[in-house]
Amino acid sequence: MNTFTSLLTYLIRCNSDVTSLLSGTAIKAVISYVTDYITKSPLKTYTIFDAVRSIFDKNSEFLNGSSSQKEKARLILTKIVNSLTGKMEIGAPMACAYLLGHKDHYTSHRxxxxxxxxxxxxxxxxxxxxxxxxxxxxxxxxxxxxxxxxxxxxxxxxxxxxxxxxxxxxxxxxxxxxxxxxxxxxxxxxxxxxxxxxxxxxxxxxxxxxxxxxxxxxxxxxxxxxxxxxxxxxxxxxxxxxxxxxxxxxxxxxxxxxxxxxx
Structure with a gap:
């Protein structure tokens, strides 16, 4: 479980992970992690096709089953989206906020x-x-x-x-x-x-x-x-x-x- 501080969580009103950085190596590691996280590049084309192929391979029996075409398409698309979302490291709250049209940031002023x-x-x-x-x-x-x-x-x-x-x-x-x-x-x-x-x-x-x-x-x-x-x-x-x-x-x-x- 991540360490946290009640006061900091109350002030910023979101999930937080508090860590004591006592060495230059730890500071560099955190900077590298944050930089890599906020500058994530989009998925490569071959990665997307590989994810789609793996979903079809894992659900071959279901596709050949007696379910309706509508039900098959719905389930396959859902699994493909979930697979791509996991590979892109997009959290469920972020995806839901986008689908519902919510803001991605909030400010005290306009x-x-x-x-x-x-x-x-x-x-x-x-x-x-x-x-x-x-x-x-x-x-x-x-x-x-x-x-x-x-x-x-x-x-x-x-x-x-x-x-x-x-x-x-x-x-x-x-x-x-x-x-x-x-x-x-x-x-x-x-x-x-x-x-x-x-x-x-x-x-x-x-x-x-x-x-x-x-x-x-x-x-x-x-x-x-x-x-x-x-x-x-x-x-x-x-x-x-x-x-x-x-x-x-x-x-x-x-x-x-x-x-x-x-x-």
């Missing part, structure tokens, strides 16, 4: 990729409309989709922030990335907005109702203003931005203007 250069490029556009890509070193990528009316529109996270609802005008970019959640409007919501636009009321009433009902709708300039809406979730549900796109500029070297625009 991480979301954040391409920060897209926003820096947009911020510098008024001053460098022609030479923006060379300064930032990045070409913005826009996703093209087909809208409900058959037109092709460009979609970018930058648009979501630029044309955000009026009630979120004071939200900074970092909080926006962490807490904003965009979703498609329901059919009922679209009908309500359509009726609101067609109402023949005086300007003051229309303005007041528009402020109440359209508080989560993107600005009219947004390509998805009629099909999507956005809301800010509570602080405890915010994600952690994973900054991608290279290392941010430094204060003590490089282009000073680029650094200031990024900050």
């Amino acid at each position: 991480f979301e990729p954040f391409s920060w250069k897209s926003f820096v490029r947009e911020a510098m556009r008024p001053w460098h409309p022609d030479n923006n890509d060379n300064i930032v070193g990045f070409t913005d990528k826009v996703t093209v989709r087909k809208s409900e009316d058959g037109k092709y529109i460009g979609i970018s996270p930058v648009f979501d922030y630029i044309y955000r609802p009026k009630i979120y005008e004071d939200v900074n970019l970092y909080d926006w990335i962490r807490r904003s959640r965009k979703k498609a409007m329901s059919k009922k919501r679209k009908e309500e907005l359509k009726e609101l636009q067609n109402e023949e009321e005086n300007e003051r009433n229309i303005h007041i109702k528009d402020e109440e009902d359209n508080d989560t709708q993107f600005a009219a300039e947004h390509p998805q203003s009629k099909t999507h809406e956005v809301k800010l979730v509570k602080e405890k549900f915010g994600v952690v931005p994973n900054f991608i796109g290279g290392q941010p500029p430094r204060k003590d070297q490089g282009n000073r203007e680029y650094y200031c625009a990024t900050m």
Whole structure:
């Protein structure tokens, strides 16, 4: 039986094997074992065929028996999978988690990729409309989709922030990335907005109702203003931005203007 420590098992919430490493040889052996375990190469082709052949050889009498073809196929496939799983050293919990669609890891926070250069490029556009890509070193990528009316529109996270609802005008970019959640409007919501636009009321009433009902709708300039809406979730549900796109500029070297625009 593996040795264990109650405190460590409680903290990491999983099976553990605690060993005292008092020599360099033992440390090297553990490092070699762990490295070999986490970098296991897939089975060779000849190993797979050998496993399949051995299953057929061991169950030749069953295959020639009176059982139905469906039952024979089910049993043989089950034995082949079990044999290959054993050779690949995949544990039953891991295989079950994969089949059930469970996660292979758990974290205390949710991480979301954040391409920060897209926003820096947009911020510098008024001053460098022609030479923006060379300064930032990045070409913005826009996703093209087909809208409900058959037109092709460009979609970018930058648009979501630029044309955000009026009630979120004071939200900074970092909080926006962490807490904003965009979703498609329901059919009922679209009908309500359509009726609101067609109402023949005086300007003051229309303005007041528009402020109440359209508080989560993107600005009219947004390509998805009629099909999507956005809301800010509570602080405890915010994600952690994973900054991608290279290392941010430094204060003590490089282009000073680029650094200031990024900050």
